[in-house]
Amino acid sequence: GENVEQHPSTLSVQEGDSAVIKCTYSDSASNYFPWYKQELGKRPQLIIDIRSNVGEKKDQRIAVTLNKTAKHFSLHITETQPEDSAVYFCAGGARSQGNLIFGKGTKLSVKP
C-alpha cells in the first residue's frame, strides 16, 4: 500500500519569509495529492491539491509542485503571516484505492 513521508516535522520562519514542506510517496498508482491545514483545536481543512496530470498549481501565496518521476511533492508558502501558523498534512492516494494516506504533519510557526 501507499506510504507517505513528510519533512520537516517542525518549521519555524520569520514573518514574510517563505516556507517549504516536502513529501514523498511510494505507490506509483497514486494520482491525487492534497494538503490540509489544521489550526490549533480545529478540524483539518483542504488548502490546495494537485493531480498527477499537472506539475504545479498555485493559489495566491500557496503553491504545490509534483515530481512524478521522483515521487515527491512540495508545499510552498510565500510571504508567510502569523495566521499561517498551523500543522500541515500532505496526503497521497488514488481514486481506485478509495482512501488517502496522510503524512505525519509539519508544525509551522511564523514569528512576527
Next chain:
Amino acid sequence: DGGITQSPKYLFRKEGQNVTLSCEQNLNHDAMYWYRQDPGQGLRLIYYSQIVNDFQKGDIAEGYSVSREKKESFPLTVTSAQKNPTAFYLCASTIETRNTGELFFGEGSRLTVL
C-alpha cells in the same frame, strides 16, 4: 447548515468498556472515513466506507468496528480489544466523483481511557 457532526466531543471510558463514537453527515456524501490522530503520528486510517452496507479496513483497524446502515451515518466502536484507545478521532466524508476528492472533517471526538 450542511456539515459533518461528531459526538460526543469528549468521552471518558474505563478499561474493558466498549464505546461508540457517532458521525453523521448531511452533505449527501457517498464515502465516509474514520481517522485516528495522535501527536506526531499524523492521521491514520481506521476504516472507510464508499457505499452503504460496505466498508473496508484501514491501516489500524484492529480493536475497532464500524457499520454503515445509512448513507448519512458511520459510527465507530472502540472495543476493549484496542490496546491504546486514548486518542483524538476524526470522521470525514467525501463525494465519490471522478474529479473531486476533498475530505470534509468533523470537529473530532477525544477519547480518554482511565
